Amino acid sequence: MASLPYTAAACASVRADPAPGLLNYAAVHSCLLRADRRLSLPILALLLLLHFRFLAVAAGAHFSPAVSRLASRLRLSPSMAAVTLLALGNGAPDAFASAAALRGEGGLPRAGLAAILSAGAFVSAFVVGAVSLIAAPFAVPPASFTRDVFLYLVAASALFYIYLSAEIFLWQAVGLVLFYVFFVGLVFYMDLGAAGKAVSSAEPETTANGMGRAAMDLPVSVEHQKQRKASLWTVLTKQVTRVWDWPVTFLLKLTIPSTLPSEWNKFYICANICLCPLILLYSFSSFIPLDSRIVFLLPQIRFPLWSVVLLVSFCLALSHFRFEKESPETENIASTLISFVMSVFWISTMAGELLNCLAAIGVIMDLPPAILGMTVLAWGNSVGDLVADVALAKNGQPTIAIAGCFAGPMFNMLVGLGTALVMQTAGVYPKAFVLEFHVGIVVAFVFLLLSLMATLLVVTWARFRVPRFWGYCLMGLYILFTIVSIAIASSSG
The missing domain is CATH 1.20.1420.30 (NCX, central ion-binding region)
Structure with a gap:
């Protein structure tokens, strides 16, 4: 004491x-x-x-x-x-x-x-x-x-x-x-002069696939024994990693939109629409304070800037959740x-x-x-x-x-x-x-x-x-x- x-x-x-x-x-x-x-x-x-x-x-x-x-x-x-x-x-x-x-x-x-x-x-x-x-x-x-x-x-x-x-x-x-x-x-x-050449990961993927096929052709008796001995430790490690990563992955999915149509999720997209503007506003808070008072809809009443951005983004997210039914067919550059x-x-x-x-x-x-x-x-x-x-x-x-x-x-x-x-x-x-x-x-x-x-x-x-x-x-x-x-x-x- x-x-x-x-x-x-x-x-x-x-x-x-x-x-x-x-x-x-x-x-x-x-x-x-x-x-x-x-x-x-x-x-x-x-x-x-x-x-x-x-x-x-x-x-x-x-x-x-x-x-x-x-x-x-x-x-x-x-x-x-x-x-x-x-x-x-x-x-x-x-x-x-x-x-x-x-x-x-x-x-x-x-x-x-x-x-x-x-x-x-x-x-x-x-x-x-x-x-x-x-x-x-x-x-x-x-x-x-x-x-x-x-x-x-x-x-x-x-x-x-x-x-x-x-x-x-x-x-x-x-x-x-x-x-x-x-x-x-x-x-x-x-x-x-090389404008037609695009950056692609096809070659690394081909190499990785080739390595995977080569590994499958190897004798598996010794490797199988090692995998059986290490299976319990591997499963335990994966579970601990999954529990450790879950809050990080969940928060990032809420705030970073997925770029692939195959990963499209209506809940996460709506969360992105609602939260991303607030986060961007926070990142510029040194230039525009979050509690700056502005007139919005109602005359002679000043609302904090963050509340106005939250209201607008929430309405957009709600409308997207209500009317958007299917995932986009192609990747969206936006x-x-x-x-x-x-x-x-x-x-x-x-x-x-x-x-x-x-x-x-x-x-x-x-x-x-x-x-x-x-x-x-x-x-x-x-x-x-x-x-x-x-x-x-x-x-x-x-x-x-x-x-x-x-x-x-x-x-x-x-x-x-x-x-x-x-x-x-x-x-x-x-x-x-x-x-x-x-x-x-x-x-x-x-x-x-x-x-x-x-x-x-x-x-x-x-x-x-x-x-x-x-x-x-x-x-x-x-x-x-x-x-x-x-x-x-x-x-x-």
Whole structure:
């Protein structure tokens, strides 16, 4: 009972601060669990696993199929799908967060730049390594792969040069944004001649079917004995997984529309019509507050915006349930687009929740802020890219996944960071905006450039096939970068 005064003070302080996400993990520890580490750490670890599972299901069952179908319907090449669909889906939330940090005060500009570079190093090394280990060996288009890595290398080198000069002018910041526009235009121009080629998963499916037939032709006596011994454990594991996945799958089906006519369900479609507008409204709550009062139907009476959206969407869902009798005959591109948008929302939201939960665990375990910044924040900001790209690789789209590993971080650097730098330099024009020097940022630049140059050389040497051993090398390189960065952050503060 001696800990009650401390718990009451801690609870009051965390309740005074608004939660950065859906759940206030600090309040769970200080108020609900009375600051007891023996309860907080297991419960937060369980929530952490739930967030990871949520991310995996959202990316594997919804985001990856939506990207593949949109790319196929729009006849996008893997490169074009990466610089548009994947870059916007994976990069936009991180870009907005980093841009907000760069505009902040109290050391946040350095944190925003460090977050962009740490995320770039994580994706170009660890995520590329993970995709390589899952799908390698696989071939990449020589022209598009060389273009993506080389232009990312040029952009990072230019930003590194600007950073070493300790100042940036308005024309340089505008040039960063225009460079990404040039990159997208170049991708479109190079893919124009191959516009008839659609992204398809037919080849992976054929390979999988072939492997299945080959496996059926093998002698089954030994395998049958093994399966009989493991049958009880397999059934138990499947049941536990099904129970664990049911709430996640149910929630995602309520909020993400199915894109295939064979998966059509009237109840879930009506739930999508009712809930998707509310979720989209929530995602824009930083620009349009949910409780904004507007006049609706009744004059001189102002209703909260969320109630008006809920009423309209509920009426549309009710009418759909009443009049819609049969499933559509063909796939609807509008449903695929909405599925893509909602998948991006859930991946971004759950990545943020994962980040907040990791940060709360780090605070409870009394980890130094420097270690939290170089590990938890960097991993949390990029876990959406990791899950989405790995899901694409597992679904037989490693080419899109690899292209997204370079297009997404380039979008963050040139569009997210570049837009924030344009705002900063425009405020001090015609003078230059001063950049704060830190050795940790220089190290992040060096490791990012090293991983890009090494990947370009190794894949070119392997005749544009990604070898499996290179995945281990890239992961080792990122581990080395993390160790060096933590050592620098701990010593310099």
